[in-house]
Amino acid sequence: MPSYDHKTIEAKWQSRWEKRRAVEIDLSSSQNKYYMLMMFPYPSGDRLHVGHGRNYILGDALYRFLRMRGKRPLNPMGWDSFGLPAENAAIARSVHPRDWTLNNISVMKEQFKRWGILYDWSKEVTSCQPDYYRWNQWLFLRMYEKGLAYKKRAPVNWCPSCQTVLANEQVVEGRCERCRTEVIQKDLEQWFWKITDYADRLLAGLDDLDGWPERVKTMQRNWIGRSEGAELDFRIPSIEETLTVFTTRPDTVHGATFMVLAPEHPWVERLLGNGERDQEILAWIERVRNTPRLEREGEGVVKEGRDTGAVAVNPATGEEIPIWLANYVLPDYGTGSIMAVPAHDARDLAFARQEGLAVRLVYHPEGDEIDADSLEEPILDRGEIRNAAPFDGLSAGAETVGRFIAWAEEQGFGRARVTYRLRDWLISRQRYWGTPIPVVYCDKCGIVTVPEDQLPVELPYDVEFTGKQGNPLSRSQEFVTAACPNCGGEARRETDTMDTFVDSSWYFLRYLSAKDDSQMFSAATAESWMPIDQYIGGIEHAILHLLYARFVTRVLHDFGMVDVEEPFTNLFNQGMITRYAEASGRVEKMSKSRGNTVSPDQLIEDMGADTERVYTLFLGPPEDEVEWNDDAVYGAHRFLNRIVRLQERLSETPPTGTDDDELDRTVHRTVERVTRDLEKFKFNTAIAALMELMNALSKAVEDRSTSRLVCDQAFDTLLKLLHPMAPHLTEEFWERRGHPDSLLDVDWPDFDPEKLVSETVNLAVQVDGRLRDTIVVPSKADEPLVRSLALASDKVSRNLDGRSISRMIFVPGRLVNFVTGKSA
RNA sequence: GCGAAAGUGGCGGAAUGGUAGACGCGCUAGACUUAGGAUCUAGUCCCGACAUCGGGGUGGGGGUUCGAAUCCCCCCUUUCGCACCA
Numbered sequence: 001m002p003s004y005d006h007k008t009i010e011a012k013w014q015s016r017w018e019k020r021r022a023v024e025i026d027l028s029s030s031q032n033k034y035y036m037l038m039m040f041p042y043p044s045g046d047r048l049h050v051g052h053g054r055n056y057i058l059g060d061a062l063y064r065f066l067r068m069r070g071k072r073p074l075n076p077m078g079w080d081s082f083g084l085p086a087e088n089a090a091i092a093r094s095v096h097p098r099d100w101t102l103n104n105i106s107v108m109k110e111q112f113k114r115w116g117i118l119y120d121w122s123k124e125v126t127s128c129q130p131d132y133y134r135w136n137q138w139l140f141l142r143m144y145e146k147g148l149a150y151k152k153r154a155p156v157n158w159c160p161s162c163q164t165v166l167a168n169e170q171v172v173e174g175r176c177e178r179c180r181t182e183v184i185q186k187d188l189e190q191w192f193w194k195i196t197d198y199a200d201r202l203l204a205g206l207d208d209l210d211g212w213p214e215r216v217k218t219m220q221r222n223w224i225g226r227s228e229g230a231e232l233d234f235r236i237p238s239i240e241e242t243l244t245v246f247t248t249r250p251d252t253v254h255g256a257t258f259m260v261l262a263p264e265h266p267w268v269e270r271l272l273g274n275g276e277r278d279q280e281i282l283a284w285i286e287r288v289r290n291t292p293r294l295e296r297e298g299e300g301v302v303k304e305g306r307d308t309g310a311v312a313v314n315p316a317t318g319e320e321i322p323i324w325l326a327n328y329v330l331p332d333y334g335t336g337s338i339m340a341v342p343a344h345d346a347r348d349l350a351f352a353r354q355e356g357l358a359v360r361l362v363y364h365p366e367g368d369e370i371d372a373d374s375l376e377e378p379i380l381d382r383g384e385i386r387n388a389a390p391f392d393g394l395s396a397g398a399e400t401v402g403r404f405i406a407w408a409e410e411q412g413f414g415r416a417r418v419t420y421r422l423r424d425w426l427i428s429r430q431r432y433w434g435t436p437i438p439v440v441y442c443d444k445c446g447i448v449t450v451p452e453d454q455l456p457v458e459l460p461y462d463v464e465f466t467g468k469q470g471n472p473l474s475r476s477q478e479f480v481t482a483a484c485p486n487c488g489g490e491a492r493r494e495t496d497t498m499d500t501f502v503d504s505s506w507y508f509l510r511y512l513s514a515k516d517d518s519q520m521f522s523a524a525t526a527e528s529w530m531p532i533d534q535y536i537g538g539i540e541h542a543i544l545h546l547l548y549a550r551f552v553t554r555v556l557h558d559f560g561m562v563d564v565e566e567p568f569t570n571l572f573n574q575g576m577i578t579r580y581a582e583a584s585g586r587v588e589k590m591s592k593s594r595g596n597t598v599s600p601d602q603l604i605e606d607m608g609a610d611t612e613r614v615y616t617l618f619l620g621p622p623e624d625e626v627e628w629n630d631d632a633v634y635g636a637h638r639f640l641n642r643i644v645r646l647q648e649r650l651s652e653t654p655p656t657g658t659d660d661d662e663l664d665r666t667v668h669r670t671v672e673r674v675t676r677d678l679e680k681f682k683f684n685t686a687i688a689a690l691m692e693l694m695n696a697l698s699k700a701v702e703d704r705s706t707s708r709l710v711c712d713q714a715f716d717t718l719l720k721l722l723h724p725m726a727p728h729l730t731e732e733f734w735e736r737r738g739h740p741d742s743l744l745d746v747d748w749p750d751f752d753p754e755k756l757v758s759e760t761v762n763l764a765v766q767v768d769g770r771l772r773d774t775i776v777v778p779s780k781a782d783e784p785l786v787r788s789l790a791l792a793s794d795k796v797s798r799n800l801d802g803r804s805i806s807r808m809i810f811v812p813g814r815l816v817n818f819v820t821g822k823s824a
Numbered sequence: 825g826c827g828a829a830a831g832u833g834g835c836g837g838a839a840u841g842g843u844a845g846a847c848g849c850g851c852u853a854g855a856c857u858u859a860g861g862a863u864c865u866a867g868u869c870c871c872g873a874c875a876u877c878g879g880g881g882u883g884g885g886g887g888u889u890c891g892a893a894u895c896c897c898c899c900c901u902u903u904c905g906c907a908c909c910a
Contacts (some may be wrong), residue, residue: 003861215828215905222827222906229910247910260910297908333909340910421909458888542905606861618848620837625903629836632849633829634861639848645863685838688847695847764843769891771843795877809890819890 003637004644006608009729014113022744023063025074027353027512030528036062036070037508037568039537039545040078040125043104044085048111049597050612050628051577051590057613058574058622058683060537062723065678066721068748071691075118075527076511077650078125079105082133082500084162084178087433090465092180097433098461101128115600116609116727122765123514127503132510133435135520136454136502139461139552140438140447142559148194149427149446152401155264155331156426157293163469164430165190167499168423169223169544174293177544182292191437191496192424195551199224199420201565202550210572216542223543225421230405232339232414234259234312236323240271243323244311246334246419249344250404251396253316254388255362256339256353259323260305264331271310271323279308281325288327296327303328303351313588314339315413316388326351334419342378349378362388363396426547427499432472434497442484442491443619451485457493471495504545505552508532526562535568538576546571575625577616587627598628610726611637617683617725639691640729643718646694647733649701650711657707659700666696667714671751674721690722712737717749728767764815765790783810791815 017023033219036048038059041052045166066073086097086687093100105126112119125132143149161181165188170177195202199702203224206217210652228246236243238278243259261268263285272278278476284306295301305326314321328347342352343360352359359372363383385391385400393409394400407416428437436457438450450457460479463472473479474495484491506520512529513521537545553567581588583594588594603612615636620626670693677686697714700706716737723730723743734743757779763786773795777786787808790796800818807815 219905220826225909230870245910249910301908327910328908330909338910345910347910350908419909539904615848618836624830624837627836629849631861632836633849637861638863641863684836684846691847761877762843766843766891769842769889774843807890809842811842815891817842817890820834 003607003641004729006610006728007605009732010116010609011733013728014116016731017118017744018113018743021739021743022036023075023120024122025072025120027074027529029072031568032070032072033529034066034073034534034618035508035529035532035533036066036073036075037511037532037536038077039535039541040080040504040507041106041108042080042083042085043101045089045100045104046592048108048600049590049592050600051579051597052615053115053612054577054616054622055536055538055574056112056115056117056449058426058618058681060115060727061613061617061678061683062534062536062681063118064724064727064744065748067390067744068720068746070747071382072741074123074511075120076123076509076514077119077121078123078507079108079127080504080507081105081126081502082434082497083130084164084431084433084678086128087431087465091467092587094465096464098128107641111600114604114609114615123511125510125514127500127507128433130458131517132507133503135510136435136498137438137455137457138452138520139502139506139556140498140680141452141455142645142729143193144449144458146559147198148192148343150194151189151191153187153189154192155185155289155579156185156188156190158188159183162431165426165428167426167501169425169501169547170499171293174297184292185289190426193427193551195425195548196420196422198551199226199422200418201554202422203546204395205550205554205566209566209569209571212568213571213573215788216546216571217356217538218417218545219542223422223547224504227421229401229417229419230414231335231417232315232408234315234339236267236271236310236312238273238310239267241267241270243267243337244335245337245339246417247339249341249401250408250414251385251391251394251400252341252344252362253314253339253404253408254385255341255343255360256314256316256321257358257360258321258340259312260326260329260338260340260348260351261308261323261327262329262331262336263327265325268308268325272306273309275309277306278641281308285325291304291327297330301327303347303354305351305355307355310668315408315411323356324351324355324357331489332423333421343372343375344378344380352749361386367677390647425499425551425596427502429499430471431497432459432465434500435502436473437494437496437498440482440484441494442486442489444489445484445486445491448484448486448491454485463657471497473497478662485578501545501548502552503546506556508549508821509553509556509562519614520561522736523561529562530562531567531569532743534570535573536574539573542573555595564748571622574622575620577626577628578617579628590628598630603633603781607633607637608640608728610640613727614639614687614725618687620684622681622683639687639694640726642694642698643722643729643733646698646701647715647736650708650715652704653706653708653711654704655700655708657700657710659703659705660707660710662758663696663700663706663710663714665755666693667717668751668755670721671717671749672756675748678724686721690718690725693718693721719743720746720749763813765793765796766815766817767796768820769817772796772799779813783808786810790818 063073063075081101086101089100090097140149157171159166159176159181161179171183175182203226229250230250231244231246234243305324308323310323311320312323334609340348342349343361361372362385363379364386365383381396385394410509438457440448442448450629458477480493482493483490509521509604512525549567554565556562557565577590578587579590579596581594583595590597670689673689674686719730719734731743760776762774763777764771773793777789803820805818807819
């Protein structure tokens, strides 16, 4: 007999689940609520491969498990459907982004269905539809009102290939996160969201996220990059200004022998005056500004600088020190300028040596005299202060830093300050396929936001996709021309659209009110259903999406719209699936571009979705990266086929049996194992346990020494426990065995702890920690009995070899260990 | 360079202080068969020609412990994150 008829069975159950809308949930009650969420996908034109399947299969198995355990899980799905590929498809294939996207969505939906994956489609959310993105616009208006959205001219990241600006989070190692093209800097006027206002709260909130992987929290902490220190003021007599710098080491201010400004610093031209070298310096600045980020900030980049000729006054010593410009000072961190303390900072020391600038020690190592001119390594955290009364004798540390800050405050040239590495979120994009920013520009009134009752500002369908420079929106006269909402005069519409990460920063709230066209979401429903109990998605969003979503949730919290501050209580990052790629000769992430994908369509055709599901979950721990093995898939298929054959032979079992207890015990033990494993997402070991149960039941049927009743019960339990992994097959056999309800509505089995214990146990017997024998003892046997039974073993006595026993370790149910007296 | 995680048979992996290698893939031998991507049975960490006996074994070295894949220290390798952030 070949394989079972998976095609008929799977089609039958998929259509049944769909018809009875088995997963639709009424949000008006939040009793036993469990909000689970898979990161919503981008509907790319490529069909999903089995690597994508891991994420969705995992989620579906979790859904079914939770439901059988009495939870009411909300399991929605939607589409992160704005984005560049749609626009690129339009250019390459003359298909409108909207049509292309909507078609992709229907293809993906069909793929989900064929995997047996159930979502509550009544709450479907599609971010490229006006009924969704109008609330992006609404949110923008609220943020603008509160000063959280603002426009400024700034040096920004520009991806020449995507033809748009990018947020800092979307630049990875100097390259575009999407297309890997090297990013360049441009000065542009752009819209930002003020995430920096939330830096401290976003950082502090991480401490309470116990359900998040440590590494994700670490990445977010590093990204936010809090650093404590002080700002200090340095007077610049020539231009009558005070230059404020940020430093974490105000205690080294006496050693500041020069200042360094970023070449972009706004005062540069004033500082230069009219010197002869100025033309050369300006040209140099231009060159630095145009250097790609990667070359400017990467490892081993050569430090370059120029002397402005101007001087500043060190507030601690009263000395005049030169002001330099250098490429190692970044324009957008701190104040874009530093006090350079070469004796106590590696970068400043390298620069001072290169340019022949003075080095002065503040901290002197105890004992040996060090000559500042021959210092090779900066002194970072040792030594004691000299020649800086009244601080002489202090050693480096937080306390000393505090005393310096207090002193600077007293003297009026400094104050405590905390700085973050996090920058504001640049949300403008020069692309068509995104949410239009609801703003118009009026010659008379300036920036005017579109009134709420005029939302949504809809994307015009009828635009030209030429692939030429510039956003197609800006060439649409119909779109650009607008009446000023303020004065009614002629105005121009903003043609930039929003970063698609805006869409994904709050979609989980929209699921709760997907059809509500009167508000962004219902505060009451959000109160009862938020936070999300379990969020599942890839690690690639560790910073990007997860940071933005935390930010926007806090903003909405501050607007009084949602009570929680953290949207995701538990976060699970599934690992990716890899496979050997011919092209590279290596095992790599499964992807279309690497040519190492496996299509679920063919696999499902041949062996069924249940086989793919079981195999995918069996591959390894879901958080790990695992390698797809084409041959091993048959193992999962074989397992399911054995269950089918087993079912056919159940009727051969006798009415009574002598081994009933043994099988019954295995069943209870399996329930315990599978339940515990699924609670921890350990689907791989849960399936292994089910294979063991199947093997045991198979043997019981074969031996005919176990009763029909117990075998039947074992089989039913196997079906229930396997249902989350192989839903179609289990539903089919559950029905064939005469059970009226769908397994979705059947309770998860319980186990009886008393039935886990057998009459006897195998006990390992060790001598000096080495295994010498295993013996069978009554499970309730006490120490003296075990001792005598163990000593009765030939192997044990042979290995004791007459030596005296100085100690016996007894671990009930596991082992005994005889420790012999050391004769030596 | 800094930080984190990981390293177990031919392969994916199991075991988080107590019988290392569960479960599966692959492989070997046999059975059965209108032959299928069959199925069933047995075996499968290494060495001692065989073994129910013995030794070794979880990247390497050391330590703690009656007992270590598991805990601690040093080293090696791989992967990931950060990397002129003042």
